[in-house]
Amino acid sequence: MRYVVYGAGAVGGVVGGTLARAGRPVTLVARGAHLDAIRAAGLVLDAGDGRHRIDAPATDTAAEVGWTDDTVVLLAVKSHQAAAALADLRAHAPTGTPVVCLTNGVATEAAVLRLFARTYAVCVMLPATHLEPGVVVASCHPTPAILDVGRFPGGTDATTAAVAADLRAAGIASEERADIMAMKRRKLVMNLGNGVDASFAQGAAADELAALAQAEGERVLAAAGLTVATADEDRERRGAILQRRTDLERRGGSTWQSLTRGTGDSEIDYLAGEVVLQGRLLGLPTPVNEAVVAATRHLAATGGAPRSLDAGAVLASL
Numbered sequence: 579m580r581y582v583v584y585g586a587g588a589v590g591g592v593v594g595g596t597l598a599r600a601g602r603p604v605t606l607v608a609r610g611a612h613l614d615a616i617r618a619a620g621l622v623l624d625a626g627d628g629r630h631r632i633d634a635p636a637t638d639t640a641a642e643v644g645w646t647d648d649t650v651v652l653l654a655v656k657s658h659q660a661a662a663a664l665a666d667l668r669a670h671a672p673t674g675t676p677v678v679c680l681t682n683g684v685a686t687e688a689a690v691l692r693l694f695a696r697t698y699a700v701c702v703m704l705p706a707t708h709l710e711p712g713v714v715v716a717s718c719h720p721t722p723a724i725l726d727v728g729r730f731p732g733g734t735d736a737t738t739a740a741v742a743a744d745l746r747a748a749g750i751a752s753e754e755r756a757d758i759m760a761m762k763r764r765k766l767v768m769n770l771g772n773g774v775d776a777s778f779a780q781g782a783a784a785d786e787l788a789a790l791a792q793a794e795g796e797r798v799l800a801a802a803g804l805t806v807a808t809a810d811e812d813r814e815r816r817g818a819i820l821q822r823r824t825d826l827e828r829r830g831g832s833t834w835q836s837l838t839r840g841t842g843d844s845e846i847d848y849l850a851g852e853v854v855l856q857g858r859l860l861g862l863p864t865p866v867n868e869a870v871v872a873a874t875r876h877l878a879a880t881g882g883a884p885r886s887l888d889a890g891a892v893l894a895s896l
């Protein structure tokens with residue numbers, strides 16, 4: 579299989595770099611200063627066993643990809659960036675191309691399926707950081723990620739088998755799962771902490787706000803009748819596979835990284851915002867996640883400092 583990693587940032591860069599190190603043909607799609615740096619000096623993959631230069635072809639458009647029958651797209655942009663990426667893919671990728679969503683949240687799969695019949699979902703357990711053009715940092719070693727894969731909306735097939743086998747050959751834990759979206763919904767509950775981690779000063783009040791956001795999310799997903807893997811199932815799957823590197827300082831999650839890089843936007847509408855959406859569809863109030871969405875949107879739009887807001891004030895207003 580050949581891989582086009584659309585969005586070679588934290589997740590895409592680590593996965594693409596790791597597959598390339600294992601000898602898989604990889605094309606990286608990136609843009610701006612990050613693309614310039616990759617073109618000038620390769621992608622720098624900072625992994626637990628050193629910094630590696632990945633010399634893979636890099637481009638900012640699917641128009642420049644040499645599409646073949648065995649090319650698979652790994653979509654690793656943030657959810658709010660998927661529409662633009664998909665417009666480019668729709669224009670240039672053969673319609674039979676498998677597109678595998680390496681995204682948090684649960685929204686990109688349906689958007690992909692509208693355009694590509696062969697749509698796949700990955701539950702992304704891969705802590706990584708991308709703050710500097712040209713550089714991606716894998717937080718865990720020796721296994722950098724658990725990337726279970728299934729077909730969307732359900733099932734497994736020859737493509738899930740081949741992708742999982744390639745990931746395993748590269749040293750990434752991966753199993754096929756017919757019910758992958760149930761796992762992704764459990765991951766979504768975890769990611770309801772992303773906006774809190776990004777926007778609010780750390781401490782007991784922030785911890786309480788994150789716990790309330792997660793409890794509200796669990797209630798709304800259950801009311802919507804959506805299957806969510808249990809916390810026990812999640813713990814069992816993770817086991818002790820992901821070991822944090824001891825040579826790295828703990829930074830922040832993917833939403834914190836968007837605010838820190840000052841990208842002007844974030845994925846929050848697809849994380850806490852997914853709970854808000856489900857609540858609105860059901861006529862259920864979701865004040866906690868609405869507050870987290872509002873805070874994170876505000877900081878992203880105004881360029882405010884990450885972790886600069888007071889979670890206590892939000893708790894008092896609920």
Ligand SMILES: NC(=O)C1=CN([C@@H]2O[C@H](COP(=O)(O)OP(=O)(O)OC[C@H]3O[C@@H](n4cnc5c(N)ncnc54)[C@H](OP(=O)(O)O)[C@@H]3O)[C@@H](O)[C@H]2O)C=CC1
Nearest residue numbers: 585587588589608609655659681682702704705706708832
């Ligand atoms: N970081 C992490 O630890 C984890 C992230 N995830 C999830 O993985 C997904 C990807 O997140 P992450 O890797 O952190 O995000 P990043 O922002 O680090 O990487 C995405 C990359 O795609 C680029 N990109 C976006 N749109 C386009 C486009 N149209 N053309 C070319 N390049 C584009 C971005 O450029 P630009 O910077 O200019 O926007 C960026 O370089 C998200 O859903 C996230 O929630 C899941 C688990 C852990």
Ligand SMILES: CC(C)(CO)C(=O)C(=O)O
Nearest residue numbers: 682704705772831832833
């Ligand atoms: C849970 C966490 C923080 C780590 O992988 C993540 O998914 C993210 O950064 O979005």
